[in-house]
Amino acid sequence: MPPLISDEDLYYLGEGTHLRPFEVLGAHPMTLGEGAQAVTGVRFAVWAPNASRVSVVGDFNAWDGRQHVMHCRGSSGVWEIFIPHAAPGHHYKYEIHTRDGQLLPLKSDPYARAAQVRPDNASVVAEALPLARRLPEARSAANHRHAPIAVYEVHVGSWRRGPEGRFATWDELADTLPAYAASLGFTHVELLPITEHPFDGSWGYQTLGLYAPTARFGPPEGFARFVQACHAHGLGVLVDWVPAHFPTDAHGLAQFDGTALYEYADPREGFHRDWNTLIYNFGRHEVRNFLVGSALYWLERQGVDGLRVDAVASMLYRDYSRDDGQWLPNAHGGRENLEAISLLRRVNEVVGAQCPGSFTVAEESTAFPGVSAPTYAGGLGFHFKWNMGWMNDTLRYMQEDPLHRRWHHDKMTFGLVYAFSENFMLALSHDEVVHGKRSLLGRMPGDAWQRFANLRAYYGFMWGHPGKKLLFMGQEFGQPTEWNHDDALPWHLLHDPAHQGVQHLVRDLNHLMRREPALHQWDSESAGFEWIDAQDRESSVFSWVRRAEAGPPVIVVSNMTPVPRHGFRLGVPHGLEVTAWREVLNTDAAHYGGSNLGNGGQPLIVQPVPWHGRAQSIELLLPPLATLFLMPA
Numbered sequence: 001m002p003p004l005i006s007d008e009d010l011y012y013l014g015e016g017t018h019l020r021p022f023e024v025l026g027a028h029p030m031t032l033g034e035g036a037q038a039v040t041g042v043r044f045a046v047w048a049p050n051a052s053r054v055s056v057v058g059d060f061n062a063w064d065g066r067q068h069v070m071h072c073r074g075s076s077g078v079w080e081i082f083i084p085h086a087a088p089g090h091h092y093k094y095e096i097h098t099r100d101g102q103l104l105p106l107k108s109d110p111y112a113r114a115a116q117v118r119p120d121n122a123s124v125v126a127e128a129l130p131l132a133r134r135l136p137e138a139r140s141a142a143n144h145r146h147a148p149i150a151v152y153e154v155h156v157g158s159w160r161r162g163p164e165g166r167f168a169t170w171d172e173l174a175d176t177l178p179a180y181a182a183s184l185g186f187t188h189v190e191l192l193p194i195t196e197h198p199f200d201g202s203w204g205y206q207t208l209g210l211y212a213p214t215a216r217f218g219p220p221e222g223f224a225r226f227v228q229a230c231h232a233h234g235l236g237v238l239v240d241w242v243p244a245h246f247p248t249d250a251h252g253l254a255q256f257d258g259t260a261l262y263e264y265a266d267p268r269e270g271f272h273r274d275w276n277t278l279i280y281n282f283g284r285h286e287v288r289n290f291l292v293g294s295a296l297y298w299l300e301r302q303g304v305d306g307l308r309v310d311a312v313a314s315m316l317y318r319d320y321s322r323d324d325g326q327w328l329p330n331a332h333g334g335r336e337n338l339e340a341i342s343l344l345r346r347v348n349e350v351v352g353a354q355c356p357g358s359f360t361v362a363e364e365s366t367a368f369p370g371v372s373a374p375t376y377a378g379g380l381g382f383h384f385k386w387n388m389g390w391m392n393d394t395l396r397y398m399q400e401d402p403l404h405r406r407w408h409h410d411k412m413t414f415g416l417v418y419a420f421s422e423n424f425m426l427a428l429s430h431d432e433v434v435h436g437k438r439s440l441l442g443r444m445p446g447d448a449w450q451r452f453a454n455l456r457a458y459y460g461f462m463w464g465h466p467g468k469k470l471l472f473m474g475q476e477f478g479q480p481t482e483w484n485h486d487d488a489l490p491w492h493l494l495h496d497p498a499h500q501g502v503q504h505l506v507r508d509l510n511h512l513m514r515r516e517p518a519l520h521q522w523d524s525e526s527a528g529f530e531w532i533d534a535q536d537r538e539s540s541v542f543s544w545v546r547r548a549e550a551g552p553p554v555i556v557v558s559n560m561t562p563v564p565r566h567g568f569r570l571g572v573p574h575g576l577e578v579t580a581w582r583e584v585l586n587t588d589a590a591h592y593g594g595s596n597l598g599n600g601g602q603p604l605i606v607q608p609v610p611w612h613g614r615a616q617s618i619e620l621l622l623p624p625l626a627t628l629f630l631m632p633a
Helices: 009-015 137-142 170-174 177-183 220-232 287-298 312-316 338-354 388-399 400-407 448-464 491-495 496-516
Strands: 028-030 039-047 053-058 078-084 093-096 149-154 188-191 211-212 236-241 307-311 358-360 382-384 425-430 468-472 529-533 541-546 554-559 566-570 580-586 616-622 626-632
Touching: 009 287, 039 554, 170 177, 170 220, 177 188, 177 220, 211 220, 211 287, 220 236, 236 287, 287 307, 287 338, 307 338, 312 338, 338 358, 388 400, 388 425, 388 448, 448 496, 448 541, 448 554, 448 626, 468 496, 491 496, 496 580, 529 566, 541 566, 541 616, 554 566, 554 616, 580 616, 616 626
Parallel strands: 149 188, 149 468, 188 236, 236 307, 307 358, 358 382, 382 425, 425 468
Antiparallel strands: 028 039, 039 078, 053 093, 529 541, 541 554, 554 626, 566 616, 580 626
16 A cells, blocks of 8 residues: 655654654544455554564454554654554554564553553554534533532542442442532532543553543544533533553553653653653654643544643643752753743643633642633643642641631632732542542541531532532532542432532532622633622631622622621721622521521621721621621622
């Protein structure tokens, strides 16, 4: 057969500017010729520039590397072959001989769109998915930083299980998960990595198939149907995407052609000791193509709304989790990984240009500047950044006995010092409910009633605080134990009114946040927030105002002690022509499992009594361990 890959494609692959390398490399079913001369088969192509011979082995040739030896396309390092009668569903790998003739372990296809279920690891020939249509205007608007965003984070393998404990399929999940998340008012579902990975216990974060939805839950087209089901319920879909590292399994990318091809060669920059994984060579053109193409693939072909990029901090710094002498400085002698920074900017620019309306989120735990600033302004170009500092500070505060919280008051207020320096997402993620940290409910102090009340008050504080919201599955109904990836969530707990009450609260918080612009429109702008009183450490009470460009303001008051406060006076904004305020949500309501103290539907009359530096104030009943939301009556 003559060469099927064009010289132009090879040029752009080598230059690192091919936007869709997945259309060139990998396994592509096709028909050559027409009529009686037509031949149906599969074109295989792989990048292995330092190999002396590459063959395709699989079901179609009895795994015999002598039968289908590939042709090298010169200095590009790309090997290709068309194999007649190979077809979708066939298993295959690459048999690679190194530069000196040594035979490597059989390698899976880096660009495979499907793979076998672990522990088997052959690639599977799959039909190309059609281009997903551009996000409609409504979905694009739902991803905007001025939109209400509440994300339900899910580990697909343990949300629910099928009969006899097996994994649920994508189609089974499509029948249940989108409807459930939508009923609770969430706007998006975020999936822990569903790219193909060899080890269940990695939760998908040690992935080897950046183009293949894991076969644990069915074929790739099943995942596409799941995404469509989410969209039908008004939910956006985020997938965790892991360009920071990859595992060392022999069938994967490690020493792919007998050399450090995808990874940095020097372990001082190419090996993650924390995770025993390898680090991509972010400066190599073909590797950048591989990663940028993967990001685009999930958005264009699988139709997801956005990517949450894992472990960004580990990419940004060459000395990440390394002692002196165990890392290599950059070309200027600094600690920043300039190649990784360039890659992340490239990913975000390509996503913005090719998939308008989509968005990216960075899991980044340092003070690196401009993570969510545009690249043209010197930033990394992400749309949002997880606020890890807020999460750590506030959870430490909530774990304190209420008697001692006055000494830790600043942990709840410090986040507002930097709240508008990035487009933040407040994330209570899977990382906070594993490895001995306990569940969110399990961290709360006191007896059973107080633990639930603390959790409800904390959720109220979070939903009233500036920033988009993310909650890991199970925490929406107060799971008392840590998350276990080997078991389904304890859904039976919803028969308990206390757990059901937490679920009702999360639903109502989401709907209130979505309904009121003041609770979402200016999440990332200082004009949308004003403290009423941030200094009441003796009572452990926090109060503030949320505003929007249009619509009424919302007052949020959190009482983090088990002491009800009768006749509590609160300064309120003046100049609004508001004569009374009313309670629109109370986390202590009986419907949520609380003591039902509060102000009910009675108007809280504005009085000309100066308080909290304001000319007017109201008097209210502040329930114990509770957060109130007030709006003009």
